[in-house]
Amino acid sequence: MSLPRLLLGVGVDPMDYATHVRVHGELPAAARRSRNGLPPPLVAELTRAALRGRGGGGFPLATKLDVVLRAKGTAVVVVNGTEGEPMSVKDRMLLEALPHLVLDGARCVADALGTNDIVIALDAGLRQATEVLRDALAQRPDARRRGGQPRIVVMPAGYVTGHETAIVNFVNRGIARPTTQPPRVSDRGVSRRPTLVSNAETLAHVALIARRGAEWFRELGPSDEPGSALVTLSGGVRAPGVYEIEYGSELASLVRAAGGMTEPARGFLLGGYGGAWIDATSARTVHLSRRSLAPLGATLGAGVIVALPQSACPVAEVTRVAGWLADESAGQCGPCVNGLASIADTLADVAEGRAGRGAFSDVLRWSELVTGRGACAHPDGTATFVTSALRVFRAEFDDHARHGPCDACARRSVLVTPRERSLAA
Numbered sequence: 001m002s003l004p005r006l007l008l009g010v011g012v013d014p015m016d017y018a019t020h021v022r023v024h025g026e027l028p029a030a031a032r033r034s035r036n037g038l039p040p041p042l043v044a045e046l047t048r049a050a051l052r053g054r055g056g057g058g059f060p061l062a063t064k065l066d067v068v069l070r071a072k073g074t075a076v077v078v079v080n081g082t083e084g085e086p087m088s089v090k091d092r093m094l095l096e097a098l099p100h101l102v103l104d105g106a107r108c109v110a111d112a113l114g115t116n117d118i119v120i121a122l123d124a125g126l127r128q129a130t131e132v133l134r135d136a137l138a139q140r141p142d143a144r145r146r147g148g149q150p151r152i153v154v155m156p157a158g159y160v161t162g163h164e165t166a167i168v169n170f171v172n173r174g175i176a177r178p179t180t181q182p183p184r185v186s187d188r189g190v191s192r193r194p195t196l197v198s199n200a201e202t203l204a205h206v207a208l209i210a211r212r213g214a215e216w217f218r219e220l221g222p223s224d225e226p227g228s229a230l231v232t233l234s235g236g237v238r239a240p241g242v243y244e245i246e247y248g249s250e251l252a253s254l255v256r257a258a259g260g261m262t263e264p265a266r267g268f269l270l271g272g273y274g275g276a277w278i279d280a281t282s283a284r285t286v287h288l289s290r291r292s293l294a295p296l297g298a299t300l301g302a303g304v305i306v307a308l309p310q311s312a313c314p315v316a317e318v319t320r321v322a323g324w325l326a327d328e329s330a331g332q333c334g335p336c337v338n339g340l341a342s343i344a345d346t347l348a349d350v351a352e353g354r355a356g357r358g359a360f361s362d363v364l365r366w367s368e369l370v371t372g373r374g375a376c377a378h379p380d381g382t383a384t385f386v387t388s389a390l391r392v393f394r395a396e397f398d399d400h401a402r403h404g405p406c407d408a409c410a411r412r413s414v415l416v417t418p419r420e421r422s423l424a425a
């Protein structure tokens, strides 16, 4: 079966349970349960499938499951349905349109871990998804199972509130801020129990692998990175939106599928605001796989792809987002709080043409200094976003440093943050 996989049968309205079963078939129970003390067959199947998390980190799901299985105590499964990445809508779209795929996946891993405890974490901006999930839970055959109903937890919206430790911290103590590890949530998470936190799309893939098996999953994509993924494509393409791609396919073919560019591209942002920029020339031949993107310092991350059109100013775009990222720091790790603010302020000086001579080397040095120095990866992602921009758009940054704002600086933003969204509302 080729594409679509996850998006098979997707429509305008949420897919109800009866339609979901008609499209995908019943969920086989046998593959999920542990027998005679052996690991559940689902873990072996996910190992063969080599399914990696689709929330940004790309960690192998089977490894995560195995760690939680080995930990002492009854596990908790957390569906990470938060979508803090402002340029991503793929998880929201999945939850709103195809809630039963996500719920099936959560049920599969919960069964494999021998638990009934499922928490669905959504951010406060996802009101429609919250309603859809409540309706979807009521439609399911296990809706009346005592003690077996997933619990929906609505988190404050924010860029770092979707980090797995922030979700666990919020469920336990009502504080939506990441925490340092150890202890890892896989050992001591929700209610101090072993906890598996998995992104909504990752669980939707589990729902299909449990039905069709690892070999089917591996029919798409390169052998070291099989399967499909949802991406949110935006910027200067004619038909922005959520697309399901095969890993290893060309970025250029995705742009063609989206109707092509409205004007030539200046560069592409891959992976979102914690991701990296690549230049327009490389974008013509690059493939959407780890192997092809690695030499460019990029990954697909949570599947965000932004095509920056020629008429946009990359300096204005990057500077504005860097300022927002600095403000999104959870304010508890010194290098993150001070380093990101210094980077953002210096970029703002460059954009205005008032920076001193050492501005670029300062930004590069601070970016190196903050990397790996936070309780979460927020400083690392911000550093990658900024340093890749300085590499790809160096001529534009030099020009602003010398002459100040250009005509395009005042154009409508391509990269949006919740701040612009609320101003536009």
Ligand code: SF4
Pocket: 160, 177, 178, 179, 328, 329, 330, 331, 332, 333, 334, 336, 337, 373, 374, 375, 376, 377, 378, 379
């Ligand atoms: S690194 Fe930054 S965002 Fe992450 S926990 Fe520390 S202060 Fe918060």
